[in-house]
Amino acid sequence: MKRIASSALCTALFCVSSASLAATNLVIATVNNGHMIEMQKMGKFFEQANPDIKLKWVTLEEGVLRQRMTTDIATKGGQFDVMTIGMYETPIWAKKDWLMPLKPDATYDIDDLLPSIRDGLSLNGKLYAAPFYGESSMIMYRSDLVKKAGMSIEDRPSWAHIRAVAAKIHDPAKGVYGICLRGKPGWGDNMALITTMANSFGGQLFDMKWQPQFTSKPWKDAVTTYVDLLKNFGPPGSSSNSFNEILALYNEGKCGIWIDATIAASFVTDPKQSKVADKVAFAQSPIATTERGANWLWAWSLAIPKSSKQPEAAQKFINWATSKDYIKLVAREAGWASVPTGTRKSTYASPEFMKAAKFAAAEGTAIATSRPNQSTLPPSPYVGVQYAAIPEFQTIGVAAGQQMSAALLGKVTVDQALAVTQQAAEREMRKGGYYK
Structure with a gap:
C-alpha cells in the first residue's frame, strides 16, 4: 500500500x-x-x-x-x-x-x-x-581428550595425523567418537568437505578443458580417506549428519574432532549450549599434499x-x-x-x-587464507573452493553427494561411486555446451 x-x-x-x-x-x-x-x-x-x-x-x-x-x-x-x-x-x-x-x-x-x-x-x-x-572451515577438537591421549593437533596437520588422533581418542563405549564429519548428501553438505579434501590431495573439480576429474587419483585418495575415517571412528548414522546434527553431538561431548564451518566455533564455545565449551581448541584445516583449497569460503x-x-x-x-x-x-x-x-x-x-571469542584468531586466519580464485594445485578454469561457480555444478554436486553417501554406507565401492559421478558430470557438462 x-x-x-x-x-x-x-x-x-x-x-x-x-x-x-x-x-x-x-x-x-x-x-x-x-x-x-x-x-x-x-x-x-x-x-x-x-x-x-x-x-x-x-x-x-x-x-x-x-x-x-x-x-x-x-x-x-x-x-x-x-x-x-x-x-x-x-x-x-x-x-x-x-x-x-x-x-x-x-x-x-x-x-x-x-x-x-x-x-x-x-x-x-x-x-x-x-x-x-x-565462514571458512577449520578443525575444532576436544583439547582434553587429545592431551590425555598424549597427542597434539597443530595448524595444517596431515590427514594421516588426524586419523591417528581420531583412532586414539575414539571411545564409543563411553559415547565419544573420534571424528565427526558431514555425511548428508548434497553439494553444500558432504561435498563441501569432500571437495576441500580432494583439493588438499592435489585434485580439482574440472581441468582447464572443463573435463571433470572425479576419477583422478587425488579424488580417490580423498574419498577413501573420508570413508575410512567415518566408518572406523565416526558416530553411527553419519550418512544422515549435516551441520546441525553434528553440532548437537559435539555440544553433548560426543565428538573428539570436528572439521566444519568456522561459524560453529561460536556455538561450541557457548556454555549455554555446549557441555564442553571450556574444552574446545582450534587448528587450521588438514592437508595432504597442498594447502590450496584445504578450507572452504562461504x-x-x-x-x-x-x-x-x-x-x-x-x-x-x-x-x-x-x-x-x-x-x-x-x-x-x-x-x-x-x-x-x-x-x-x-x-x-x-x-x-x-x-x-577465543576462536576469533583461528577463524580470521581460515577466512583470510581461503582463495576462491586459486583453490587448486593444478590450474582450474572456475572460481570457488568447495564448488565451481557455474550453473551446472549444483546438479553435479547433488549427484556426487549421493554417490559419496552410498560409498559411506557400503552400498558401492569408492571406485564405483567416483565412476558414476564422473559419468554424471560429463553428461551435464556436455549438455551445458562446454564440450561435445
Whole structure:
C-alpha cells in the first residue's frame, strides 16, 4: 500500500494513522541456523525503528530453502522480498539479471567488508548480496581428550595425523567418537568437505578443458580417506549428519574432532549450549599434499530478487542486518561471542570481540587464507573452493553427494561411486555446451 502523505487519514467518523495504513510486509527467506534465528529475534528492533515495515519470515532447512528460492527467482514468482543466498548463487544469478544491485547508504561503510567475501558477492564491481556472516572451515577438537591421549593437533596437520588422533581418542563405549564429519548428501553438505579434501590431495573439480576429474587419483585418495575415517571412528548414522546434527553431538561431548564451518566455533564455545565449551581448541584445516583449497569460503548473504514487491524496504532491511551497528546490537543483547562473524574488518579489530571469542584468531586466519580464485594445485578454469561457480555444478554436486553417501554406507565401492559421478558430470557438462 502506498504511504499516505499526511500523518492521519480522517473522515467525519474517525482518524487512522498513516503508519497503520502503510504497513509493508517484507517477506524474508532464510536458513534455519543459529545466527539467522538470532536475526529474527533482533527483528523487533528494526520494526521499532521502522513501524511501517513488518517482517515476515520463511525459515527452512538449507536444501529446501535453496530449492524454493531457485524456483521462485527463475520463474519471477515474487514470493520473497529478501533471499538468503551464498557465494555460489550470487554471481550466477546476477549474471542472469535475477538480482538487484545493492545500494548501501553512506553510513554502511562498504570498504569495511572483508575483501575475499566482498569480491565473491560482486559482479563487474557491483555488490549483489550483502554478507550476513562469512565462514571458512577449520578443525575444532576436544583439547582434553587429545592431551590425555598424549597427542597434539597443530595448524595444517596431515590427514594421516588426524586419523591417528581420531583412532586414539575414539571411545564409543563411553559415547565419544573420534571424528565427526558431514555425511548428508548434497553439494553444500558432504561435498563441501569432500571437495576441500580432494583439493588438499592435489585434485580439482574440472581441468582447464572443463573435463571433470572425479576419477583422478587425488579424488580417490580423498574419498577413501573420508570413508575410512567415518566408518572406523565416526558416530553411527553419519550418512544422515549435516551441520546441525553434528553440532548437537559435539555440544553433548560426543565428538573428539570436528572439521566444519568456522561459524560453529561460536556455538561450541557457548556454555549455554555446549557441555564442553571450556574444552574446545582450534587448528587450521588438514592437508595432504597442498594447502590450496584445504578450507572452504562461504558467506550467507542477503539479496533482493528482481521480482521483489518491496525493493526499497528490502534494501533498508539489508542495510540494517549487515551493518556494523547490527553487530554491536547483537553484542549488546547476546554478548560479543554471539555476533555474526566473517564479514567485516572492524569486527576483528574489536578488542571486546577478540577477548570474548577465543576462536576469533583461528577463524580470521581460515577466512583470510581461503582463495576462491586459486583453490587448486593444478590450474582450474572456475572460481570457488568447495564448488565451481557455474550453473551446472549444483546438479553435479547433488549427484556426487549421493554417490559419496552410498560409498559411506557400503552400498558401492569408492571406485564405483567416483565412476558414476564422473559419468554424471560429463553428461551435464556436455549438455551445458562446454564440450561435445
